Amino acid sequence: MLADQPVSLLFMSNRLLAFGSLLLGTARDVLPIVLVVAFFQLAVLQQPFPNLGQTLTGLVIVVIGLTLFLQGLEMALFPIGEFLAGALARKGSLVWLLLFSFGLGFGTTVAEPSLIAVGDEAARVMAEGGFIGSDPEAMNTYALALRYTVAVSVGLAIVTGVFRILKGWPLHWIMIGGYVVVQALTVVAPEEIIGIAYDSGGVTTSTVTVPLVTALGVGLATVIKGRNPAIDGFGLIAFASLSPMIFVLIFGMVF
Amino acid sequence: MEWVTALYEAFLGTLLDVFPIAAILAFFQLVVLRQSIPQLSRVLLGFVYVILGLALFLVGLEEALFPIGELMATQLTDPAFIAPGRDIESLDWTDYYWVYLFAAAIGFSTTIAEPSLIAVANKASTLTGGGIDGRGLRIAVAIGVALSIAVGAFRIVTGTPLYLYMIVGYALVVLQTIYAPRMIIPLAYDSGGVTTSTVTVPLVTALGLGLASTVPGRDPVLDGFGLIALASLFPMLSVMSYAQVGAWMATRRKKREATSSISETETPQPGSQQ
Numbered sequence: 001m002l003a004d005q006p007v008s009l010l011f012m013s014n015r016l017l018a019f020g021s022l023l024l025g026t027a028r029d030v031l032p033i034v035l036v037v038a039f040f041q042l043a044v045l046q047q048p049f050p051n052l053g054q055t056l057t058g059l060v061i062v063v064i065g066l067t068l069f070l071q072g073l074e075m076a077l078f079p080i081g082e083f084l085a086g087a088l089a090r091k092g093s094l095v096w097l098l099l100f101s102f103g104l105g106f107g108t109t110v111a112e113p114s115l116i117a118v119g120d121e122a123a124r125v126m127a128e129g130g131f132i133g134s135d136p137e138a139m140n141t142y143a144l145a146l147r148y149t150v151a152v153s154v155g156l157a158i159v160t161g162v163f164r165i166l167k168g169w170p171l172h173w174i175m176i177g178g179y180v181v182v183q184a185l186t187v188v189a190p191e192e193i194i195g196i197a198y199d200s201g202g203v204t205t206s207t208v209t210v211p212l213v214t215a216l217g218v219g220l221a222t223v224i225k226g227r228n229p230a231i232d233g234f235g236l237i238a239f240a241s242l243s244p245m246i247f248v249l250i251f252g253m254v255f
Numbered sequence: 256m257e258w259v260t261a262l263y264e265a266f267l268g269t270l271l272d273v274f275p276i277a278a279i280l281a282f283f284q285l286v287v288l289r290q291s292i293p294q295l296s297r298v299l300l301g302f303v304y305v306i307l308g309l310a311l312f313l314v315g316l317e318e319a320l321f322p323i324g325e326l327m328a329t330q331l332t333d334p335a336f337i338a339p340g341r342d343i344e345s346l347d348w349t350d351y352y353w354v355y356l357f358a359a360a361i362g363f364s365t366t367i368a369e370p371s372l373i374a375v376a377n378k379a380s381t382l383t384g385g386g387i388d389g390r391g392l393r394i395a396v397a398i399g400v401a402l403s404i405a406v407g408a409f410r411i412v413t414g415t416p417l418y419l420y421m422i423v424g425y426a427l428v429v430l431q432t433i434y435a436p437r438m439i440i441p442l443a444y445d446s447g448g449v450t451t452s453t454v455t456v457p458l459v460t461a462l463g464l465g466l467a468s469t470v471p472g473r474d475p476v477l478d479g480f481g482l483i484a485l486a487s488l489f490p491m492l493s494v495m496s497y498a499q500v501g502a503w504m505a506t507r508r509k510k511r512e513a514t515s516s517i518s519e520t521e522t523p524q525p526g527s528q529q
Binding site: 029030032033035036037039040041044045049050054055056057058059060061062063064065066067068069070071072073074075076077078079080083084087088091096100103104107108110111112113114171172175176179182183186194195196198199201202203204205206207208209210211212214215218229230231232233234235236237238240241 | 258268271272273274275276278279280282283284287288290292293294297298299300301302303304305306307308309310311312313314315316317318319320323324326327330331336353357360361363364365367368370371373374375377378379382383386387417418421422425428429432437438440441442444445447448449450453454456478480481482483484486487
């Protein structure tokens with residue numbers, strides 16, 4: 001029989017070892033960026049590195065941070081997302097499930113920093129184009145309205161996606177239909193909004209949102225009979241990147 | 256000291272970012288479901304890891320990578336680098352070759368390090384029991400992003416309208432959806448939205464703005480946009496292509512095994528006997 005202490009020490013060292021190998025894996029993920037930046041700096045631009053010490057320290061922090069995040073993902077975001085999705089589905093209340101889906105989509109998007117940046121940028125472009133007043137109040141109202149539009153559109157996208165998983169509709173027909181709508185709206189929407197609308201699809205899905213929304217889809221597809229989590233569980237992110245384009249294009253026409 | 260304040264700010268920012276999500280999760284857990292969370296302490300520790308990890312990751316990027324990456328994007332798109340001693344008006348689109356190469360390289364490498372893509376790729380790999388290779392999927396997505404940023408740079412240089420590229424891209428997506436293996440389609444569609452977050456967007460935006468202000472006749476405000484849009488479109492194509500190539504190789508391997516299994520029975524390999 002081993003004493004308590006050696007066991008816990010062994011356990012500790014095992015966990016340290018596991019964390020170490022995770023760190024190595026993450027370092028390998030970050031390595032290509034380092035190589036690209038070093039190549040262009042030294043070989044193409046032919047300049048020395050400014051603040052080499054700071055860059056190296058920063059890289060170590062990047063690797064540690066990414067490793068911690070990925071570890072936390074497996075411990076918190078994936079299990080809690082799947083657990084909640086499964087529990088709500090088993091509860092059998094469609095209303096609560098759809099409300100949860102909307103809340104998740106809306107709540108994760110409305111505070112998204114890159115969306116706030118895009119909203120302000122859009123207000124500036126539209127003010128320069130003379131579509132809205134160029135006083136700060138008008139621009140703020142516009143930016144805020146755009147932000148809420150996108151957040152509502154992501155909420156509705158997740159609701160639609162969850163409904164699709166429940167019904168087992170094929171994803172690609174809805175997506176292709178969505179693309180046709182985007183193209184049709186592109187023809188009639190003001191030119192200034194098009195670039196912003198197309199980009200807004202990509203910026204809404206943040207690092208925390210993606211794992212949670214994926215967990216929601218996978219959790220539902222696991223609980224519902226006749227669904228394959230590997231096939232039906234995915235597709236929510238696709239909706240969440242498509243619907244902001246449609247809503248922002250419409251927004252650009254209405255305002 | 257500068258590090259400490261940067262870390263503190265990033266930590267607060269991440270906390271603010273995670274707060275609405277935590278509130279929604281807590282509300283449904285406590286008010287609607289009224290069930291206890293399995294392994295609650297582990298989940299809470301995981302949340303601490305997520306917030307701390309994301310804050311460290313962002314600070315590291317901001318201190319180490321973004322300044323040099325953005326400087327590089329500006330320098331590579333600077334007329335003094337592209338055409339020393341030549342009139343910028345006389346440049347052909349081919350003179351921007353370092354820009355295209357940088358665009359592709361930075362698109363590929365930042366996508367490989369993108370946390371949400373790692374998350375989705377790992378999930379896909381575990382769900383299929385390794386049937387979808389997580390690393391292979393990420394490389395496929397990264398190739399898509401690399402091509403998209405290079406094409407996006409070319410678009411800004413030539414000044415062709417974005418919607419033309421989008422229409423052709425969507426048409427290709429529809430076409431490939433018909434031929435690609437069924438099981439990859441949702442994942443391929445998802446990979447479009449997953450690619451562009453923390454690492455890629457700031458560097459790519461700097462490149463787009465730098466390029467749009469260098470090329471004569473481009474407006475940074477109007478033409479600087481659109482790189483992200485292409486970066487969400489191309490990975491769908493590259494992931495479906497990846498699955499098609501995988502399926503094609505698998506059928507070829509099966510055929511070869513079928514023919515070689517006849518010769519194998521004649522000369523048993525050492526080690527094949529248990």
